[in-house]
Amino acid sequence: MEIDTQLIPIPPDPKILSKKNVVVIDVLRATTVIVYALSQGAMEIIPVASVEEAKERAKTFSQEVTLLGGERNSQKIEGFDLGNSPTEYSEERIKGKRIILTTTNGTRAFYLVSAGNQIFIGSFLNIGAVAMRCVSLDRDLLIFLSGNKGSFSLEDTVCAGMLIDLILKNGEKPVNLTDASYDALFLYQRFEENLIGAFHFSSHGKELFELGGGGDLIFCAQTNITEVVPLFKDGVIRIF
């Protein structure tokens, strides 16, 4: 098994990708929101690229079970039911609901990797469960980091490194790491004892903190609070 890590969110080669499983990570905050919402009983998440598309898609579903969620510039979108803070996605609010989600970095990522074999959604919240799934499937893996406005994201890379660390520790077969995966692994080891510390260096972490999102940072740095492993398939994210 080879693990490669896409450090910058540019489109991977679809031919190579079709042979691999993919884990999409956007710690702040799209994949944290998705994992948490599904752990709280959301029916499904439909990631879309634009605010307009979100509104159009919502019209095609029963309004009773459909919510609009997401952010632009880290802020809730006007007319939407939910923002992009995972704390909003509690059981009382979203159980049994379909969420149409649009965020700056994370929702775009799913379409960039749609040629992948199986596409999992990872965050610190479910990283152990994702690792165990990758180990049991034993297929070459691309960890795709959503980044921050097209650039490298420190916290996504730390999370990728934790995933790699767990696969190495739990798998029995040899694993080959690319240079990018070693980079992620070493970065994780730097922050292993203090994941929150990574947010203090990260530009997105600092931005959220300044906007009063310090609570979200603490929430997003929780590890292994759920075992759900969401999959992106035919445009929908569910626990298939």
Place this chain on the structure above:
Amino acid sequence: MEIDTQLIPIPPDPKILSKKNVVVIDVLRATTVIVYALSQGAMEIIPVASVEEAKERAKTFSQEVTLLGGERNSQKIEGFDLGNSPTEYSEERIKGKRIILTTTNGTRAFYLVSAGNQIFIGSFLNIGAVAMRCVSLDRDLLIFLSGNKGSFSLEDTVCAGMLIDLILKNGEKPVNLTDASYDALFLYQRFEENLIGAFHFSSHGKELFELGGGGDLIFCAQTNITEVVPLFKDGVIRIF
């Protein structure tokens, strides 16, 4: 001063680039070769993208002072005077000579960043001198890593991290680091006491070692053996 690091060799936005200085790094081995050759008295280096272009350009110069150098698949090119091992570029061989150079990763990089304000060539060999130049110019900086066949390169990133570390330690004005620059800095700190160790994880390092290039790895990991700071300008690399 802001320091950004381009971790994957994709073309930067020329508009943003024109306001910045750039340091191009390709530790294995293009920028190590260039820095060493100029430190040994080479007149100038002309980086070109293809073997054919190298041969065509050579015809336009006096053969007495012009040499062809470079590699494909880490091997010397047929009919060329020099390969891509820095140890070949000694004073006896190249003093006063113009070298037309073509390599897999490094020579392409110069043209990707040609919109930059001043474009410096860095390697472990001259990293301290490059850092001091960047500090004295006090302009926003992009560290551009040539990578390995389009992908992230561990050793280039370690070298970028050393450059950042030296700028932070020697400058007096505040420096802002992007997430990618923090990644490089942390990676450097991981290998600070054992730069050669980074080559043991790097795919390019392992490839060179298997091809018998272990001596080159030791050579390329030498730090601050020269003070030359080569510049790429109008298609030519010289100590201007």
